[in-house]
Amino acid sequence: MRYSKLFGKTTKTVTKDAVAVSHKYLLQGGFIRQLAAGRYSLLPLGFIVAKKIEQVIRNEVEKTGAQEVIVPTLHPIELWQRANRDKKFGPAMMRVKDRNNSEFTLGATAEVVMLDLVDQFNVSYKDLPINIYQFSQKFRDEARATGGLLRVREFVMKDGYSFHQDETDLMVTFNNYKQAYINIFKKLELEAIPVEADSGAIGGNLSYEFMTETEVGEDTIAKCNCGYVANLEKATFIKQVMNAGQKKEPLAEVEAVRGATMEDGVALHKLPLWQQTKDVMFVDETGRFILALIRGDFSVNETKLKNLVNATELRHATDEEIINTLHSYPGFISPVGIKENLNKDTKFILVADDSIRTTINMYGGSNRQNIDLLNINIDRDWHADVEGDIAQVENGFLCPQCKKWELKLVKAIENGHIFNIGYVYSEPMNSTFVGQDGTLKKLYMGSYGIGIGRALATIVETHHDDKGIIWPSLVAPYQIHLLALDLSDKNVQLQADELYEQLLKKNLEVLYDDRPDITAGSKFADADLLGIPSRLVISKRSLDKGGIEIKLRTSPNSSVTSIKEYLSSV
RNA sequence: CGGGGUUUGGCGCAAUUGGCUAGCGCGCAGCGUUCGGGACGCUGAGGCUGCAGGUUCGAAUCCUGUAACCCCGACCA
Numbered sequence: 133m134r135y136s137k138l139f140g141k142t143t144k145t146v147t148k149d150a151v152a153v154s155h156k157y158l159l160q161g162g163f164i165r166q167l168a169a170g171r172y173s174l175l176p177l178g179f180i181v182a183k184k185i186e187q188v189i190r191n192e193v194e195k196t197g198a199q200e201v202i203v204p205t206l207h208p209i210e211l212w213q214r215a216n217r218d219k220k221f222g223p224a225m226m227r228v229k230d231r232n233n234s235e236f237t238l239g240a241t242a243e244v245v246m247l248d249l250v251d252q253f254n255v256s257y258k259d260l261p262i263n264i265y266q267f268s269q270k271f272r273d274e275a276r277a278t279g280g281l282l283r284v285r286e287f288v289m290k291d292g293y294s295f296h297q298d299e300t301d302l303m304v305t306f307n308n309y310k311q312a313y314i315n316i317f318k319k320l321e322l323e324a325i326p327v328e329a330d331s332g333a334i335g336g337n338l339s340y341e342f343m344t345e346t347e348v349g350e351d352t353i354a355k356c357n358c359g360y361v362a363n364l365e366k367a368t369f370i371k372q373v374m375n376a377g378q379k380k381e382p383l384a385e386v387e388a389v390r391g392a393t394m395e396d397g398v399a400l401h402k403l404p405l406w407q408q409t410k411d412v413m414f415v416d417e418t419g420r421f422i423l424a425l426i427r428g429d430f431s432v433n434e435t436k437l438k439n440l441v442n443a444t445e446l447r448h449a450t451d452e453e454i455i456n457t458l459h460s461y462p463g464f465i466s467p468v469g470i471k472e473n474l475n476k477d478t479k480f481i482l483v484a485d486d487s488i489r490t491t492i493n494m495y496g497g498s499n500r501q502n503i504d505l506l507n508i509n510i511d512r513d514w515h516a517d518v519e520g521d522i523a524q525v526e527n528g529f530l531c532p533q534c535k536k537w538e539l540k541l542v543k544a545i546e547n548g549h550i551f552n553i554g555y556v557y558s559e560p561m562n563s564t565f566v567g568q569d570g571t572l573k574k575l576y577m578g579s580y581g582i583g584i585g586r587a588l589a590t591i592v593e594t595h596h597d598d599k600g601i602i603w604p605s606l607v608a609p610y611q612i613h614l615l616a617l618d619l620s621d622k623n624v625q626l627q628a629d630e631l632y633e634q635l636l637k638k639n640l641e642v643l644y645d646d647r648p649d650i651t652a653g654s655k656f657a658d659a660d661l662l663g664i665p666s667r668l669v670i671s672k673r674s675l676d677k678g679g680i681e682i683k684l685r686t687s688p689n690s691s692v693t694s695i696k697e698y699l700s701s702v
Numbered sequence: 703c704g705g706g707g708u709u710u711g712g713c714g715c716a717a718u719u720g721g722c723u724a725g726c727g728c729g730c731a732g733c734g735u736u737c738g739g740g741a742c743g744c745u746g747a748g749g750c751u752g753c754a755g756g757u758u759c760g761a762a763u764c765c766u767g768u769a770a771c772c773c774c775g776a777c778c779a
Contacts, residue, residue, distance in 0.1 A: 144728060144740070145714045149772050169771065224778065241779075275703075275777045283778090341779090350778090445777095549779060581779070617738065653739040660739090673738065681738095 133176075133610070134632075135645040140165075140175035142658045152348045154592035155280025157601050161661050163609075170277025170285030172585070177662070180609040182288065182584050185320060185591075186267055188606060189290050189582060192316045196308040198263045198292050203245050205269060206236040215244045215557045219444070226271045238271035243553065243579055246293040247563050250575070256566040257297050260575075261305055265292030267584070279348055281589035282545065292580040297565070299554065302578050306552055309580050313342055313548050316582070321604040322590055324547050327353055330365035330435050342548035342582075346593045349543035354525045358534035365435040368521055369529035369539055371427070374406050374491040381493050381507040383468070388504035392463025394428055401495055401504070405429045409488075409496035409508060411465035413454055416443035419479060421458060424522055425467050426485035428494075433524040440520045441483060464497030467514040468505055484516035485523050545590050548582040601663030602685050610643040613664035615655045617671035619648045627695070628670045631680070634699055660685070668698075 140162035150156040158164045163178035174182055190200070206228065212218045218225065218237070226238040239245070250262055270289045277285050292309065296302040310326060317324035324342035341363060343353050354360075354367035362368070390396040397408050408428030414437070415421055422441055424432045434446050451462045458480075459473040460466070467482055474480055488494075493507040510516065528538045555574050557563070564572040588607075595602045605611065612635060616628035632644045643664060645655050652671075659667050669681040669690075680698055683690035693701075 141729090143713060147713070147772095149708090151773075166771090221778095270779090272779070274779090276773095276775090278773085289779090447776095546779070583779080620737080649737090651737060651739085651741060653737090653741080656739045658740085669738080671738070 133643050135643055136647050138162075138176060138643070140177060142661055150280060152279035152282055152589070152593065153596055154282065154348075154589040157592055157596060157661065157663075158280060158589065161601060161663075164281065170274060170283070172281060172284060174585075177609045178588070181588055181603070181607050184607040184609075185584050185587055186288075186290070188319050189316055189584075192312040192319070193265055193290065193292060193309075193580075196263060196292075196305060196312050197261070198265045198294075200266060201249075201264050202266045202268060203239075203242055203249065205239050205271075207239050207242070207245050209235040209237050211244045211248055212237055215247075215560050217244060217557075224272045224274065226273050239268065240270055240272045241289075241579075241581070242266070242268070242291055243293060243557050243577070244561065247295075247557050247561055247575070247577065250295050251561070251563045254566075255295075255575075257568050260295060260297050260565060261301055262295040263292070263305060264294075265290060265580070270583075278350070279589070281585040282348065282593075283350065284585060287586070288584040290580075290582045290584065294578045294580075295565075296576040296578070297567070297573065298576050299552070302552060302554075302576050306550065306578050309550050309578070310340060313550065313580070313582070317342055317344075317547065319604075319606055320587060320591060321606075322547060322587065322594065325353075325361050325544075327361045327363050327544075328366050329363040329549070330439065337554060338552040340550050341546045343544035344547050344590050344594065345542050345544045346590065347543055348593060349545040351544050351546050352541050353544050354529075354539045354541055356531035356534060356539050357537050358531060360531050360533035360539075364525060364541070365433065367525040367539070368532045369523070369525050370532055370535055371430075371487040371490050371523065372530065374404075374427075376490050376492055378492060380509050380512065383508065383513055384506040385498060386504050386506060387502060388464075389502045390463075390504075396463075397428075397496065397504070401506075403495055407491055407494055409467070409494045411467065411496065413449035413458070413460075413465055414443075414446045415449050415453070416441070417445040418443075421449060421453075421478065421480045422446070423465065423467060423470065423480070423482045424485070425483065425488055425516065426523060427487040427491060428496075430485065430487055430523040431526075432485070432522050436520075436524075437483065437522045440518060440522055441481060458499075460499040461497070461501040464499060464501055464503070466497040466499050466505060466508070467516075468498070468508055469514075470499055473499065481517045482515070483518045483520070483522060484510065486519055486521055487523055488516075488519075545586065545593070547587050547590055548580075550580045551578060553577040553579055596663070599657070600661035603663045603665060605665045608641075608663070608665050610641040610664050612640055612642045612666050612668060613645065613659050613662065614642055614668045614670065615645045615652075615659060617652045617655065617669060617673075619646070621672055624670060624672055624675065627675065631668075631670060631695055631699075635702070638699070638702060640702060670695075 146156050146160045165173045229235050267290050274285050294305045322344045324344045326340040327343045329339050329341040352364045354362050390400045398405050406427050406429040410426045410428050412424045412432050454460050454462050492509050495506045498505045527541050531537050531539050558575040563575045567573045592601050618624045635642045665685050667683045674681045677692045679694035681690050681692050
C-alpha cells in the first residue's frame, strides 16, 4: 500500500478526550475515528488489524470443531422474552420496531437465536455436540462507554455456542475452548489469565474470564503469588478468627449519642472495628428488603450478595424506608429484634456473612436512635435466614488457596469469557434433543465470547512506547514499513519504487511511505506511531552505504544491507 | 441515573464589564528553498461560535430551553 493513497492519516495532535493510551495512539495513527459515544469506525489500518485478530481467533476456535455461521442482527423480542432474557439484560438491550410494529432487539449476544437455530433441526444425540460461532456486530446500551475501543456500545464479537447431551459432554468442548482461548491470547501477545468469574447476565454456573492486567482496566482481580486469581465478584479470602472462643457476655443496652458511621461507633465504645456489626440495608428489584450483616472491618460485595439471595438488582434502602417501613434508624440498624417490628407484608431477609462467626460479643445499633447494644451474639440474640460469603476482598487480605500470602488487587481488562450455561436457556425455551433411549432431553449449552475491538485496544495498551504502537507481528497491519527519503533524487525514487514492486511480488505486506515532500523526521515519527514491525529506509545516504537500512520497531539499532541481499532473505 | 466539566474551521486553543472584518498554531492547497528524527518563506482555501428561542442599536460573550461529548461514580459482557 502506498501511504500517499491510504485513507486515514496520522495527526500530530489528538483530542484531549483520549485518555487511554490505546485510544490516543489509535486515533493519532489513523486506525479509528469516533462517530458517537462508544461507536467507532475502523479505518483501513484498524480494519486490517481487526481482520488479522479475527483470523487468529478463527484458526484456533476451529480446532475445537467450531463452524462459522452468521445470524441476523435483529432478534425478535419474543425469543428473548421466552428465555426470560429481556429482564436480565434489561436496559442494556437496544430495541427497535419495524413498520408492522414488531419489536426486535439488536443482538447483544446470541444464545437464544443460536439455540432456536439448532432447535429447528430436531437434533438427536448423534448430532451432538454442535459447535457453531460467528463474528458479528453486537449492540449494548452500556451505561457508560469509556477508553476509546475499550468499552463501547457497538462492537464486533466472536461469539461461539456449543450444544451437548450433558455437562460431561460440554466439559470436553469447554476445556478445548479454554485452551483455544489461551492459545489465541498467546498469539495476540496478550497475557490473559483465565479467572473464575461471575456469570452475570449470561447465566450459568461456571465461567472463566480471560483477564489482561493493565492500568486502564475496569475490572479488578485478586491475585496471589501462589497462583490464585479470581475476579473480585468471586474472590474469597481467609477470614481470621478474632475472639470467637471467648465467653459470651449478656446482651446490654447503652446510650450512644453518636454519628452514623462505623468510625463513630469505634470512637464512642473504644472497641475494635472488627467487633462492630456492619448492617447494610438493600432493596432488590422485587421490593424485598435485604439486611446484610458483616464484620465491621469488611464490606459487602453486592454481586456476591445478589447471587446468594437470587436478586438481579440491588439498591441501598433510603433513610425514609429504614425509618418508616423497617421501624429502625439509619446508623443504628440491628439484626436484633428487627424482624419482630415488621409489618406482615414487608418482604425481608436477613443475610449474614460468615465472618460473623469469627467474632462474638459484637456491638452495634438497636434499631433505635442513640441506643447501642453490646455483646450481640448470633444464634442467641438473632438468627440469619441465609449465611454465606458476601465479603469484598481487599488488598492485603489472606489468600484462600495458599493461606500464607496476601492478596493483591490489580486492574484488568476482560478480553474473553467462556460460560458453562447448562440449561439456563434450553429450559425456558424447551430446547431438546432425542437421546439414545429415544426420549427427549434438554440441550446442555456453553457459550464463548471475545470482543475484537477490545482485544485490539488491549494489545495497544500493552504494546507501546512513548512514540507509538508496537504491533505483535501476527496482527500488525503490515509487516514492512518502507520509507523512501530524498524522493526528489531520481535514482532514489526509481530504486524505492522498484524495491516496493519487488516486495509486493514476494507477497509481502508493505506499507510504502512514498510521500514526496514530507521530511525524514515526519516519516520516522509516523513509522514509530504506526508500529509496523520492520522498517526499511531507502535514501541517498542508505544507497551510498550500499543499500537499505533495516530497523525493527522493537530495537533501537539499525543495519544496512544491499537490496539484493535483503530481497533474497525475505 | 447521580456528581463534575466541555462544546469556537479537520485537530489543539484564543477572544466575555456585550462593540471593529471571530484570531493563533497544526493540518490542508499552490509556488519556492530545504531534505536522516515532526524544516522554512510567501500566497490561499476553510467558521451561521453545538442547536433553538429571547434581551439588545449590536451577542461567541447576557438570559431561557435543549442536545452532544468527556471524566468520576452507579451499572455492566
